[in-house]
Amino acid sequence: MKHQSSARSFSFPLLLIASISLLAGCDQGFKIPETESAFVLPEAAVVEGFQLSHPTLGEFNLDSIKGKWSLFFFGYTRCPDVCPTELFMMSEMMKQIEKNPALEIQAPQVVFISLDPQRDTPEALQQYAGFYHPSFIGVTGVQSAVDQLSKSMGVYYERVYHLNGKILDPASQKDVPEGLEDSYLVNHSASIFLINPRGELQAIHRPPHQPDVIIRDITSIQNAWR
Amino acid sequence: MKSCIYRAMGAILLTLSAFSVAAEGLMVTNPWVRSAPPNAPALGVFMMLKNHSDTDLSVVDVRTTLEVNRVEMHRTMMTDDVMMMMPQELIPVEAHSSTELKPGSWHIMLIEPKQVPKMGETVHLTLVLSNGFEQMVAAVVRQGEKMKMMEDHSHKMKMD
Structure with a gap:
């Protein structure tokens, strides 16, 4: 029976970085743009080295995202509600960008990262994500790599077992009945993370999300970043 | 000409049945299944439940003719930015009230379907109610974007 401890770190490190930067007035040429909903980090946060994998691209690491804007969303394919909603929202965002060449936005690369590698193979994950937009x-990646990345970005998640209508005490998860080991749900952050072309975390889009708002916020951030 | 009218009436009735089904005080409108990747391990089903009776009702079980591992009732709840999924033993619909099954809230989950239905296909479900009655529902697979439009349409057909 395998159990994965939660990577509970939330956004406190990021908020701390943001607060310190604001207090110190360390702008370093990036004037924080006005946004409608995105929380923009005054100083982009370094995303610690990570090693994930993609079925055809091979290794997916910091070098894979450098040179372009990316949107990271964390979830899993057994996600009953939130992930399909968010992936659909981002597919609508992509369609709006494609239909409106006059938009100033540099289309971001959407990356769906599974927090549940025990059940999600890279192949299944790509098929799942590609359904929403090609x-x-x-x-x-391996659980430790997924944990490293999620912790580095302040992404919270936890595995939860429900038995007989009740949440199993995390401390007693070893008591999960045989045969139900794979029945867990994953509670996780529904935020979308904007990564700049240097591979640094630049902004956090907290839910709820609207495609047009995200497009306008990303455009504002990109314009300020240039 | 007459047969033409009958055919048209039949088609209208068939269409109405897809959006609005009532049994023993509970009316189901706008049932739909969210389109999902062909390898999706879970499918979400949504609808509006309206209780026109003087008695509180609830959905206590759901069955489907679609081949699945199991069917669950869920509720999504958000704390801070964290979405939590809570399996539910029932979905309540108070007297003279309604409960909407929608993304980010109450919903029915079809877990591990043997084959994921495609856009436009119909999934048949049976809602088992707390008053002992069972209600059949035909839910069409479609994208989330059509939800608003279909809701508006079903409101126009409201019979209460």
């Missing part, structure tokens, strides 16, 4: 990338 440009979407689905990646995952």
Whole structure:
């Protein structure tokens, strides 16, 4: 029976970085743009080295995202509600960008990262993500690599077992009945993370999400970043 | 000409049945299944449940003719930015009230379908109610974007 401890770190490190930067006035040439919903980090946060994998691209790491804007969303394919909603929202965002060449936005690379590599193979994940838009990338890796990336970005998630209508005490998850080991749900952050072309975390789009708002916010951030 | 009218009436009735089904005080409108990748391990089903009776009702079980591992009732709840999924033993619909099954809220999950239905296909479900009655529902597979439009349409057909 395998159990994965939660990567509970939330966004506190990021908020701390943001607060310190604001206090110190360390702007370093990036004037924080006004946004409608995105939380923009005054100083982009370094995403610690990560090693994920994609079925055809091979290794997916920091070098894979450098040189372009990316949107990271964390979830899993057994996700009953939130992931399909968010992936659909981002597919609508992509369609709006494609239909409106006059938009100033540089289309971001959408990356769907599985927090559940125990059940999501890279192949299944890419098929799942690609259903929503052919440009979407689905990646995952060994659990320790997924944990490293999620912690580095302040992404919270936890595995939860429900038995007889009740949540099993995390401390007693070892008591999960045989045969139900794979029945867990994953509660996770529904935020979408904007990564700049240097591979740094630049902004966090907290839910709820609207495609047109995200497009306008990303455009504002990109314009300020240039 | 007459047969033409009958055919047209039949078609209208068939269409109405897809959006609005009532049994023993509970009316189901706008049932739909969210289109999903062909390898999706879970499918979401949504609808509006309206209780026109003087008695509180609830959906206590759901069956489907689609071949699946199991059917569950869920509720999505959000704390801070974290979405939590809570399996439910029932979906309540209070007297003279309604409960909407929609993304980000109450919903029915079809877990591990043997074959994921395609856009436009119909999934048949049976809602088992707390008053002992069973209600059949035909839910069409479609994308989330059509939800608003279909809701508006079903409201126009409201019979209460």
